[in-house]
Amino acid sequence: MDNNNPPEKRITVRPEDAKPQIFRTLRNIDLNLLTIFEAVYVHKGIVNAAKVLNLTPSAISQSIQKLRLIFPDPLFIRKGQGVTPTAYALHLHEYISQGLESILGALDLTGSYDKQRTITIGTPPSIGALVIPIIFQAIKEHAPHLMMRNIPINDAENQLSQFQTDLIIDTNIASSRTLNHHVLYSDRMMLVCRKGHPCLNEPINEAVLQKYEHTLLMLEGQKLSGLRQRVQDLFPERQVSFSSYNVFTIAALIGNSDLLGLMPTRLFKLFCGCWPLVEIDFPPLSSERVDISLYYNKLSLRDPVLENVINVIRQAF
Numbered sequence: 001m002d003n004n005n006p007p008e009k010r011i012t013v014r015p016e017d018a019k020p021q022i023f024r025t026l027r028n029i030d031l032n033l034l035t036i037f038e039a040v041y042v043h044k045g046i047v048n049a050a051k052v053l054n055l056t057p058s059a060i061s062q063s064i065q066k067l068r069l070i071f072p073d074p075l076f077i078r079k080g081q082g083v084t085p086t087a088y089a090l091h092l093h094e095y096i097s098q099g100l101e102s103i104l105g106a107l108d109l110t111g112s113y114d115k116q117r118t119i120t121i122g123t124p125p126s127i128g129a130l131v132i133p134i135i136f137q138a139i140k141e142h143a144p145h146l147m148m149r150n151i152p153i154n155d156a157e158n159q160l161s162q163f164q165t166d167l168i169i170d171t172n173i174a175s176s177r178t179l180n181h182h183v184l185y186s187d188r189m190m191l192v193c194r195k196g197h198p199c200l201n202e203p204i205n206e207a208v209l210q211k212y213e214h215t216l217l218m219l220e221g222q223k224l225s226g227l228r229q230r231v232q233d234l235f236p237e238r239q240v241s242f243s244s245y246n247v248f249t250i251a252a253l254i255g256n257s258d259l260l261g262l263m264p265t266r267l268f269k270l271f272c273g274c275w276p277l278v279e280i281d282f283p284p285l286s287s288e289r290v291d292i293s294l295y296y297n298k299l300s301l302r303d304p305v306l307e308n309v310i311n312v313i314r315q316a317f
Contacts, residue, residue: 033066034096034099040064045083046064064076073086073088118148119148119167119305119309120148120150120165121165121169122156122165122169124152125152125246126247127170130266131184132148138313143309146305146309153173161178161179166306167306169293169295172291178299179296182293182294184313185266186289187291187292188288189227189264189265189289190264190268191209192263193280194255194258194278195276196276206235210238212258213240213258215240215243215244216243217245218244227288234285251267251271255271255276255277260280262285264290294313
């Protein structure tokens with residue numbers, strides 16, 4: 001009985017066992033021959049390709065002959081003063097040109113290759129929400145071909161020293177001789193509560209503020225230890241009933257309880273659109289500030305693309 005239904009298209013999945021065979025096949029092919037193939041294809045002749053590659057026409061002809069032994073096709077047919085590619089060569093060119101472009105993009109040492117490259121920036125979620133929109137617009141204006149990837153910070157010093165990320169933006173990371181940093185901006189610290197909080201109906205002083213429970217944002221870094229100590233000196237008997245590494249969570253909790261908490265000015269302005277937060281006017285805290293800095297491996301400056309991105313980010317702030 002005839003089956004009138006056409007056969008379904010199948011997706012060929014290359015098994016893991018095939019990978020060693022791929023490497024063995026590539027080992028038997030001089031990849032320089034593919035460059036010569038592209039030169040002959042693009043410049044439509046052996047003589048022109050020889051001039052571009054600074055080789056002799058004889059060397060180009062020998063290379064094409066080697067390719068003919070690899071591929072089951074003459075690849076190029078003489079036509080007048082030049083050559084014309086065969087149908088098989090047209091097919092081959094599509095894949096070789098894409099592969100060479102990818103390699104050129106990955107090995108771009110001058111920053112002039114106009115292909116997409118991904119710049120990886122590590123940030124905490126809260127700082128990322130503040131700085132990434134600014135950085136994205138600045139990079140797109142100066143280097144529109146670049147792509148950006150934002151990742152979390154788990155071990156900032158190792159992420160940078162082992163080149164797992166290009167840049168990190170944070171309040172502070174451990175000092176290291178291998179790292180450079182630039183302060184992007186400095187933010188004033190604020191004492192915050194919800195709208196309608198009972199403390200707003202009393203004269204604000206240390207004794208009043210210590211009657212209420214506080215939140216604590218857990219941040220790493222020796223540079224912030226001084227701020228922690230000064231806050232402790234202001235509120236030696238404060239009761240911390242909630243602590244979190246996530247300032248979004250703290251802001252949401254403050255907006256829905258009688259808890260008090262500290263946060264930088266820019267984050268306060270961001271969170272005001274989400275939760276009913278107000279600042280508690282407490283002058284002893286008005287001079288406290290926190291720095292947001294850009295960190296990178298010193299060796300990154302050997303990369304012109306990354307050096308340009310660093311300069312663009314610094315100028316944006």
